[in-house]
Amino acid sequence: MKRTAILLSLICSVSVAVSACQKPPAATPPAASPSTQAGSSSQADSKDKPAASGNGITQEEAGIKLRVDMPEIKPFLEKAKQGPIVPALKQNAVPQGLAYLDDKKWILVSSYREDGKTSVISVIDAASGKMVKALELYKNETTPYTGHAGGISASKKHVWISSDKQVYYVDIDDIVKAESGGKVAFKGSVKSDTRASFNGYADGVLWIGEFAHGSDYPTDKSHYMNNREDKEYKAWIEGYKLNPETDLPVIAADQTQPAPDYILSIPDRVQGMYMMKDHIWLSQSYGRNNASTLFRFKQSLTEAPHTKVTVGKKEVPVWFLDKNNQKNSMELPPMSEGLYELNGEMHILFESGATKYKTSSSYALDRIQILPWSE
Secondary structure (H helix, E strand, O other): OHHHHHHHHHHOOOOOOOOOOOOOOOOOOOOOOOOOOOHHHHHOOOOOOEEEEOOEEEEOOOOOEEOOOOOOHHHHHHEEEEEOOOOOOOHOOOEEEEEEEEEOOOEEEEEOOOOOOEEEEEEEEEEOOOEEEEEEEEEEOOOEOOOOOEEEEOOEEEEEEEEEEEEEEEEEHHHHOOOOOOOOEEEEEEEEEOOOOOEEEEEEEEEEEEOOOOEEEOOOOOEEOOOOOOOOEEEEEEEEOOOOOOOOOOOOOOOOOOOOOOEEOOOOOOOEEEOOOOEEEEOOOOOOOOOOOOOOOOOOOOOOOEEEEEEEEEEEEEEEEOOOOOOEEEEEEOEEEEEEEEEEEEEEOOOOOOOOOOOOOOOOOOOOOOOEOOO
């Protein structure tokens, strides 16, 4: 046993040209963000009993043992702070979407499960980092939703969850009133011409976007467009104005689904978005061992559209997100997903802490990462 221990120690201490062994920090308390000054030290206290909901969902570290040295993500690692533990990792959940519910100061995480179990929304108190509740998603009052719950966002009255070329919506009041371990049922859905891989909300507009990558993740050929650098893009984000009264898109009398009011033409492999007054953020990733990229673009919707397309019977303005309006970018650890901004800090979710990925991803993460940023 001593010889084995010595050999393992040498393996992790010797510098190797291709990779290096790194032990993840054990229960390092996350640095407080402006929104989490009070009680933030409790977020990473591994000695506390794991938070648990009535349906067996817990908030526990995933037990990540080793990480591979990735020089390209060093700038991110030097700036990022450790946020709350992602719930449901021990229950085979794969986290996808991240949103912030401002009225309650809650963080929302959407996750799917591949073992036939119900997809879930986990609710985290932003101040303490502790899970408040975990709720199972239902198609209706009696039918569990076991689909691929994707991105998540919150508008004035609804929480939106992307899945299978549409976004389902849940009443925020239902989430607030639900007991931990309970369920919330979809109130309806909005069909999209995109794959509906992720979504976002800002200033009365619901955004529905798609992930494109080769033949495995095809998009409609009408979405293929050459940007201003003459580079082909194959994915869209569609923007729908919401009715202020219903908080839902308006469907024309002669149509069966709403037509978008805006379209953003985007690069391939986008997993999440966040829209701000002046900027648009995209989370791009693919593969367990490839670095992700966080892009920041100038928000150009007040400018003249770059082109127009026809969707159904409606002419829709299009803006490209390309090098001409890209402000900056940063390499991130593999498998970045949803994101949101709060008080000058970008909160980023990674799916690499899931049971199916944590031993095969180069740099698995089981906590929300908090990245301070400035102009």
